Amino acid sequence: MHRFANPARFLRLSAALLPWCAGATVILTILGLWLSLFGSPPDYQQGETVRIMYIHVPAAWMSMFVYTNMAAAAAAGLVWKHPLADLFAKAAAPIGAGFTFVCLVTGSLWGAPMWGTWWVWDARLTSVLILFFLYLGYMALVNAFDDPQRGTKAGNILLLVGIVNVPIIKFSVDWWNTLHQPASVVRMGGPAIDASMLAPLLVMAAAFTAYFLSVVILRLRTEIALRKIQTLRLAVAGDGMRG
Amino acid sequence: MNEFFAMGGYAAYVWPAYALAALVLLGLLAATWKGLRDAETTLKALESARPARRRPRNAGRASLNGSADNSAGSPAEASEG
Secondary structure: OOHHHHHHHHHHHHHHHHHHHHHHHHHHHHHHHHHHHOOOOOEEEHHHHHHHHHHHHHHHHHHHHHHHHHHHHHHHHHHOOOOOHHHHHHHHHHHHHHHHHHHHHHHHHHHHHHHOOOOOOOHHHHHHHHHHHHHOOOOOOOHOOOHHHHHHHHHHHEEEEHHHHHHHHHHHHHHHHOOOOOOOOOOOOOOOOOOHHHHHHHHHHHHHHHHHHHHHHHHHHHHHHHHHHHHHHHHHHHHHHHH | OHHHHOOOOOOOHHHHHHHHHHHHHHHHHHHHHHHHHHHHHHHHHHHOOOOOHOHEEEEEOOOOOOHHHHOOOOHHHHHOO
């Protein structure tokens, strides 16, 4: 892993990976949308609203997947001081927040016709809302210090503390009574969902993952460039002081 | 086709869900792209304004920055332990 923590090596590797990730995003999105809107049947209970699931569930998976990756990077950043680990969490945060926001709003749009309410303060919905605030809090915290190193350190600690929320989200539908339906894909005993509905779900999840990889590579390149700019500006300031 | 857009009477819930996802993901991509372009432009301007940093000691004699600062390398280059 240390080999890939070097920014220069990462830039070369990412330049080779980016076209593949971007291409996969486009192809998987087209295929996923086709399967979601045309290639799958309406649900026998929920009718056409089941198509919201193909956005809502992959977005929910991504919200937890991105956060878990950020927390792992935060641990690596705190323990080994990897230069890229800190930057990864910072680059991924807005994408994770975006997926969480999509998950919350599409869930509301699905709940309104099916549950008869836009929102309930049950464990699942509340813990996902907390996840959204963790993302926003992290983004605010890393930028709240004059010294970026202190900002990322504080942010990394927040990410590690917040990881406790991820299993709570996952198991909230089993631990507490809720309007929310229980897991039907990632569960003991295999998926309890028809193949015609599982296919669009998995393809959309793959499309979202490819999107995340593409955008996080672009954002990491940006963060590396910003770090270099900061270093150059400090060096210029140093020149000025030496006269 | 109209039947497709009607979504069995749930058009007002299904289409906003897809539209919001598209809006958030494309908006984030656009913002990311702009941020990268801006950062790379700034970096290029700074690097060309201060070329002595990457050259050997006596190559930058003509420039104001001269040779004194060559020891102040960037932490990004030195950080790989």
